[in-house]
Amino acid sequence: MPTGIHHVTGITRRVQANVDFYAGFLGLRLVKRTGGFEDAEQLHLFYGDALGSPGSLVTFLVWEDGAPGRVGHGQVAEIALAVPPESIGDWLTRAMTARVPVEGPLRERGETVLRLKDPDGVTVKLVGVDLPATAPLPDPIAPTRLRGATILTEQPQATRDFLARFGYRPGAAEGAVQRMESDTDTVDIRDATGFFPGIPGTGILDHVAFRAPDADAVRRMRLELKDTDATTVHDRKYFLSLYVREPAGTLLEYATDAPGFTLDEAPEHLGETLFVPPHDAARADDLRVILPQFALPGEERSPMRELHFIHRFHRPESPDGSTIVLLHGTGGNESDLMPLAHRMAPNATLLGVRGRSTEEGINRWFRRHDAVTYDQDDIRAETEAFAGFIDEAARAYALDPGALTYLGYSNGANLLGAAMQLHPGLIGRAVLLRAVQVLEEPPALDAQALAGSRVLMLTGARDPFARMAPALERALRDGGAALEARVIEAGHELQPEDLTLAAGWLAHD
Numbered sequence: 001m002p003t004g005i006h007h008v009t010g011i012t013r014r015v016q017a018n019v020d021f022y023a024g025f026l027g028l029r030l031v032k033r034t035g036g037f038e039d040a041e042q043l044h045l046f047y048g049d050a051l052g053s054p055g056s057l058v059t060f061l062v063w064e065d066g067a068p069g070r071v072g073h074g075q076v077a078e079i080a081l082a083v084p085p086e087s088i089g090d091w092l093t094r095a096m097t098a099r100v101p102v103e104g105p106l107r108e109r110g111e112t113v114l115r116l117k118d119p120d121g122v123t124v125k126l127v128g129v130d131l132p133a134t135a136p137l138p139d140p141i142a143p144t145r146l147r148g149a150t151i152l153t154e155q156p157q158a159t160r161d162f163l164a165r166f167g168y169r170p171g172a173a174e175g176a177v178q179r180m181e182s183d184t185d186t187v188d189i190r191d192a193t194g195f196f197p198g199i200p201g202t203g204i205l206d207h208v209a210f211r212a213p214d215a216d217a218v219r220r221m222r223l224e225l226k227d228t229d230a231t232t233v234h235d236r237k238y239f240l241s242l243y244v245r246e247p248a249g250t251l252l253e254y255a256t257d258a259p260g261f262t263l264d265e266a267p268e269h270l271g272e273t274l275f276v277p278p279h280d281a282a283r284a285d286d287l288r289v290i291l292p293q294f295a296l297p298g299e300e301r302s303p304m305r306e307l308h309f310i311h312r313f314h315r316p317e318s319p320d321g322s323t324i325v326l327l328h329g330t331g332g333n334e335s336d337l338m339p340l341a342h343r344m345a346p347n348a349t350l351l352g353v354r355g356r357s358t359e360e361g362i363n364r365w366f367r368r369h370d371a372v373t374y375d376q377d378d379i380r381a382e383t384e385a386f387a388g389f390i391d392e393a394a395r396a397y398a399l400d401p402g403a404l405t406y407l408g409y410s411n412g413a414n415l416l417g418a419a420m421q422l423h424p425g426l427i428g429r430a431v432l433l434r435a436v437q438v439l440e441e442p443p444a445l446d447a448q449a450l451a452g453s454r455v456l457m458l459t460g461a462r463d464p465f466a467r468m469a470p471a472l473e474r475a476l477r478d479g480g481a482a483l484e485a486r487v488i489e490a491g492h493e494l495q496p497e498d499l500t501l502a503a504g505w506l507a508h509d
Contacts, residue, residue, distance in 0.1 A: 003167030004184035005146045006209040006239070006255045007046070007057035008079045010122055011069065013202035015043060015062045016294045016304065017119035022047045022058060024297040025098055026081070026124075027142040030271035031261045035287050036061060037236050040280040041335075043291045049145065052261040052270060053134035054211050054239075055184055056145045061206065064292050065310045065334075065354070068120075069201025073152045073192035074249030076205035078115075078123035080147035080186075085128035087141035088112045109174065120203035131184075148186035149208050150177075152198070153248035156191040162246040163187060165224070166210040166254065197249075207243070209253035215240045221254050237278065238263060286339035289314055289350075305396040309389045310354040313397075314338050320347035324405045325390070327353060327412025329434075331362040340494070341407055344503040348405075353389070355412065357382060365415040366438075372468065374414075374438045383419040387426050405506065406430040409494065414438045417472045424449040424479065431502045432457045434492050436468035437475060445479035453481040456505045458498055460490035 012018040022045075023030045031052030036042035043062035046052060058079065071077055083091060088105050091114055095102040101117040112128040126143070133144035153159040156178060160170065163180050168187060171179035176191040187208070198204065212218045218233055218240050230244035241255035261270055274291065276284045292312060295301035302315065312334045324345060326337040334352035341350050355365035357378060366382045367375040394401045406427050408416040413435035420427050421442050435457055455476055459469045466487075473485050484505065488497045 002054070002184075002211040002213055002257060004055055004182040004211055005149060005187075006054045006211040006253070006257070007048075007059050008076060008146065008149055008205060008208050009059045009061065009253075010120070010205045011063055011066070011200075011202050012060045012120050013063055013066045013068070014119055015045070015064060015292045016301070018045070018060055018062070019294050019296065021100075021118045022060075025094070025100060027137060027139040028056075028058065029137060030296060031057075032238065032265075032271055033274050034237075035274075035276040035280060035291060037234065037277045040277050040283075040287050041290050046261065046271075049133045049135045050137055051135035051267060053145075054255075054257045054260075056134065056143075058146070062292060063202050064312065066202045069204035070196070070199040071152070071204055072196045072198035073154045075152055075198035076208050076250060077150045077152045077190065078125055079149050079205065080113075080125035080127045081143035082129045082131040082145050082147040083126045083143050084141055085112065085130060088114060088126070088128045090141050091126050109172070109179070122203060122205060146185055148188060149205075150188040150190055151208070151250050152190050152192035152195065153246075153250065154191075154193045154195075155248040156189050156193075158247035159189050159250070162252075163189070165221070166252075207251035207253055209241065209255045212241075212254050212256045214258070215256055218242055218254055218256060286342075289338045289342045290335045292335075302397075305393075307389060307392050307396065308385060309356060310334060311389075311393070312352050314342070314350040314352070316342070316347050316349065318347050319349050320345075322348040322403070322405065323351055323399055324348050324407050325351045325353060327365065327406065327408035327416060328355065328363065329410030329412055330359075330364050332409075332412070333363055337407055337409060337412075340499060343499055344407075345506055351393070353386075355382075355415070356385070365411050372465065374440075376440055379415070379418050379438060380422060383415060383422050386415065386419060387423045390426065401426075402428055404428070407433075407502075408435065409433040410435075410492065417476070420450060420453065420455075420481070421445060421475055421479065428452060429454050430456070431505065432472075433494060433498055433502075434458070434460060434463055434465070435472055436465050437471035439475075442475050445475070447478070448480045450476060450479035450481035453479075455481050455483045456502060457483065457485040458501060459485070459487050460492055460495075461487050462489075462491040465492065 022028050028047035032046040034044050036044045046059045049056040103115040106113045114126040116124045127147040168180040171181040178189045180187045239255040241253050276287045324341050328336040334354040338350050355363050357364045367378040413432040417435045459466050476483050
């Protein structure tokens with residue numbers, strides 16, 4: 001009967017840096033990439049030994065540019081990976097050469113330890129201990145399996161007792177740390193009484209999963225946990241599992257070994273294909289556009305720059321050289337419009353941008369006082385900042401500003417309309433979906449100020465804001481833009497006709 005850790009899951013805000021660290025620096029194998037089973041718009045990456053064996057797995061949910069969390073009690077604080085004892089010196093040299101933050105070597109419980117920080121600040125311990133890999137990796141000093149994890153708790157005895165359900169027994173205590181042992185690894189329970197609580201977010205370890213021998217064991221555990229907050233049994237395709245919080249709040253999972261990651265990929269091709277959960281199969285094509293792209297070590301990659309707006313590229317398999325800049329609506333993000341834009345122009349590179357203004361925790365492009373009254377100073381400041389972003393993005397990514405097409409919806413379309421008036425010449429070609437005039441005192445444009453600019457405006461006949469669209473149409477036409485304005489049978493929401501009309505308009509550009 002297997003016991004011990006099945007996997008540990010963290011949250012990262014930079015997918016490429018995460019891949020470079022775990023698959024590149026540490027040398028683990030990326031054995032699966034999939035949309036999340038709870039939220040398919042979150043990329044989920046699984047790293048492990050050559051076959052992704054339970055007990056070797058470190059997984060990450062990708063919250064690209066997500067808010068950072070805070071490590072505190074009620075959380076997994078660090079993970080430990082076993083490496084060959086004689087390799088610690090090589091790992092220290094490797095870390096120093098790669099400029100990976102490292103502490104040690106130290107002696108802990110008779111074992112030599114290096115403490116590393118991954119790009120998100122997650123603590124990863126390399127422990128020199130002879131624990132052979134189930135499926136060894138090519139690098140002779142690569143991690144062999146998980147050595148353990150550390151949990152911070154304000155209820156150490158209750159946490160220890162709860163872990164006993166999963167096959168752990170008390171080991172030696174040292175100071176504030178009680179070690180719990182399985183047949184294959186350890187969990188250190190650290191008394192964090194008085195410490196601040198953990199906060200979910202990027203840069204934290206979300207949960208630790210323990211091994212279940214089979215599906216019946218998971219179902220029995222569910223019955224044993226009937227008086228707790230344990231979830232129903234979930235089919236994660238590669239394993240069955242349930243989730244529960246131990247008394248001090250740390251999220252735990254109980255997961256089967258089978259069927260494993262070779263269920264839908266041959267062993268020699270593990271991790272090569274992006275899968276989506278079966279229940280999201282109907283939108284698989286959209287998800288493959290929404291989920292962030294990355295390159296494995298050794299693969300050709302496109303650099304990403306730190307610019308003044310959070311942004312993301314989607315690069316199609318056969319790019320035609322065109323680029324569409326995407327501006328989301330209220331509450332959206334940089335990937336929202338990618339499926340729509342990809343259907344409009346399948347071979348265009350997509351540059352999604354996130355607005356910098358927030359309102360009640362949701363993303364916007366500029367502040368507003370109410371639904372139809374907008375902060376004029378903020379509009380002007382953010383359009384100027386956006387113009388600066390386009391200039392720096394053009395230089396950073398070798399883009400031709402004059403060849404860019406812009407696609408905006410609602411709040412994003414409103415910013416584009418304002419930018420065309422406040423910064424003539426910035427935008428040469430734009431599709432504005434449900435746009436209105438947001439400038440209370442628009443500048444008086446010269447009749448040729450927007451000459452050469454082409455704009456498609458699509459307004460919903462039932463859109464409650466439609467009465468404000470004609471003012472924007474007049475301003476753009478008065479400035480000399482070639483404007484095609486259409487009213488379609490829709491409200492403020494997007495409709496299939498938006499795709500049809502915009503795709504046709506782009507095709508005849």
